[in-house]
Amino acid sequence: MSTAAQYQVVVNDEEQHALWPAGALLPAGWRAEGFAGTEEECSAHVDRVWPDIRPLSLRRSTAARAGGEG
Template sequence: MQNPFELKEGRFIVLLNEEGQYSLWPASFDIPLGWKMVLSEHSKDDCVNYINKNWTDMRPNSLKLNN
């Protein structure tokens, strides 16, 4: 079985956690605890573009708040 994260033609969603970190996630998988969906099912390229546009500061929120 091929790794679902490697499927170019797969359908994905974008998740966000409390630390402001984004994740590309296969649409057919359950959303893990501590994460919420911020972009519904799209192509992998669309999801990656969304993450690149919106995740401009890679530091976790806890580090940003301390500075």
């Protein structure tokens, strides 16, 4: 019986999400988001929780410009 590879969802300070092999050391600047499962499950989770894929700094900059106009 073969089991599907397990992944975890990780996130960085820019709120960018990625899939990372479960149990593997995380690269600098990334932390576990708290969701783990198969690649398909993790991808579906990321699609649900990260609808705006722009980095946090860009979202803040865009919001500040929009708020400063008008």
